Amino acid sequence: MDAIRVGLVLLGLCLAGPGVITATVAAAQEGEGLSDVLTDLLRGSDGAPLAGPERRLPFGREDMQLSFAPLVKETAPAVVNVYASKKPREVRSPFEGDPFFEQFFGRQMRPRAQNSLGSGVIVDAGGLVVTNFHVIRGADEVKVAMSDGREFASRVLLKDESLDLAVLKIDAPEPFPVVPIGDSDALEVGDLVLAVGNPFGVGQTTTSGIVSALARTHVGVSDFGFFIQTDAAINPGNSGGALINMGGQLVGINTAIFSRSGGSIGIGFAIPSNMVRAVTQAAASGSDFFERPYLGADFEEVTAQIAESLGMARPTGALVSAVAADGPAAKAGLRAGDVVLTLNGAVIEHVDALSYRLATQNIGTQAELKVLSQGDEKTVGVDLVRAPEGANAAPVMIRGRSPFAGAKVADLSPRLAQRLGLDADIKGVAVVDIDGSSPSARFGFQPRDIVREVNGEEIDTADKLKQVAETPSRWWRFTVERDGKLLRQTLRF
Structure with missing residues (x-):
């Protein structure tokens, strides 16, 4: 002994x-x-025996029998593969078929179709599928394949590039399996989650991890700024897949990883399910774009210097930088210099958090804001309304012989700006659609381009652009704003 x-x-x-x-x-x-x-x-400073933590074997028989398998069996059938294909635009050479040309230069290789592979989640028994926008970007055909081998053609009901979300519709006589949408606001750092998807196209896979962080911003994968961070392995092909909580509910749509090598290093991001629910409801109601409530105010970040000048203990909230006359914010009494601290009780840590909270609210309701105004906190009610359409909402098609021929343009309004993913307060004339075989497509114009000037004429209305563009000219000088940058071009046409 x-x-x-x-x-x-x-x-x-x-x-x-x-x-x-x-x-x-x-x-x-x-x-x-x-x-x-x-x-x-073995005694402490007071002479008493030290009390150690309770110890047990790390793996008992019961622990070794624990498994995520029942949860996976319940949810995996509703996680699908999304195949998107894009037909290349065929540009024929003027020498195609010429024996002399083909003898010396060979036959011209025709461009191949572009394909992309991702994942999706069925969230409604009627066949609504949520995936990432970048999975179906520019696709001419989108197919959905289920884990049981069935394959369906799909229709794109709604897509939003700024949120990196898209909603598809598939049809079958019998109901589809679904993953119920949970409450992503109930998540806490440390919660166990599963990531289900189709990485590398090898078939459906499941990985486990925890919620690493909440409300991540400036991720760089889209304009959305309220991501869930997880260390569950997310790899190429998982985009659009499901992030599942231990209750078998969808709490996020996996959208990106942070990696220099292209593989998972334990930093993945998912779009919260509350945002997914709002987008899905919009698609189910028949809307072809996700409409956000309009406040009629601009917001910016509260920096440390601004917080100090306002007497705040730390930088938090969203600073009101401008208020539109007669808008909901102005009617509620918001003024430039106010700081929004909470929305319906949810703390607003930064501008992206306010954008997220607003986007998940229903139009036609009222939001309760706690605001710091001139050193005092107050609570105001703001009506959440639809963005105004503007006086000249109808788009104008440009014809004739010019680089703009085949472009459909319209005067920017808050509602059109929202549809195009532009700032609500931006003014001007925007390209809303392009005929793929027209001169405007060949010269590289894109939807969301804002035409500022043509041949020395300032463009402030769609009718003015149509008039200038349909006036015959051999030389064209124009300025276009794209993603906040001015592009100037001079060409002969």
Whole structure:
């Protein structure tokens, strides 16, 4: 028994570390017995025995039988593969078919169709599928394949590039399996989650992890700024897949990873399910774009300097930078310089959080804002309304012989700006659609382009652009704003 006791003591000393061993040897050299030294080491400064944590085997028989398998079986059938294909625009060479040309230069290779592979989640038994916008970007055909081998052609009901979300519709006689949409606001850092998708196109896979962070911003994958961060492995092909909580509910749509190599390194991002629910409801109601409530105010970040000047303990909230006359914000009493602190009780940490909270509210309701105004906190009610359409909402098609021929343009209004994913307060004339075989397509015009000037004429209305563009000219000089940058071009046509 003594030998066993001595062995356990020596093992304990080894586990305790070199500092304890050194102290024990020094005490023994001064004449203290080994048992006395160990007794002192096991007592606190007050002489009372140290209370260690309860210990148990890390894996008991019951623990080893725990599995995520029942949860996966319940949810995986509703996670699908999304195949998107884009037919290339065929540009024929003027020498095609010429024997002399083909003898020296060979036959011209025709461009191949472009395909993309991603994942999606069925959220409605009637066949509504949510995926990422970038999975179906520019696609001419989108197919959905289920885990049981069935394949369906789909229709795109709604897509929003700024949110990186799209809603598809598939049809079958019987109901589809679904993953119920959960409350992403109930998530906490440390919660267990599963990521289900189709990485690398090898078939459906499931990975597990925890919620690493909430309300992540400036991720760089889209304009959306309220991501869930997880360490569940997300790899190429997982885009559009499901992030599942332990209740079998959808709490996020996996959208991107942070990686230099292209593989998962434990930093993945998902769009919260509350945002997914709002977009899905818009698609189910028949809308072809996701409409956000209109406040009639612009907001910016509260910096440390601004917080100090306003007497705030720390930088938080969203600073009101401008208020539109007669808008909902102005009617509620908001003024430039006010700071929005909460919306319907939810804390607003930054501007992106306010955008997210507003986007998940229903148009026609009223939001309660807690605002810091001139050093005092107050609560105001703001009506959430539809963005105004503008006086000249009808688009204008440009014809004739010019670089703009085939472009459909319209005067920008808050509602059109929202549809195009532009700032609500931006003014001008925007390209809303392009005929793919027209001169405007060949010269590279794109929807969302804002035409500022043509041949020395400032463009402030769609009718003015139509008039200038349909006036015959051999030389064309124009300025276009794209993604906040001015592009100037001079060409002969």
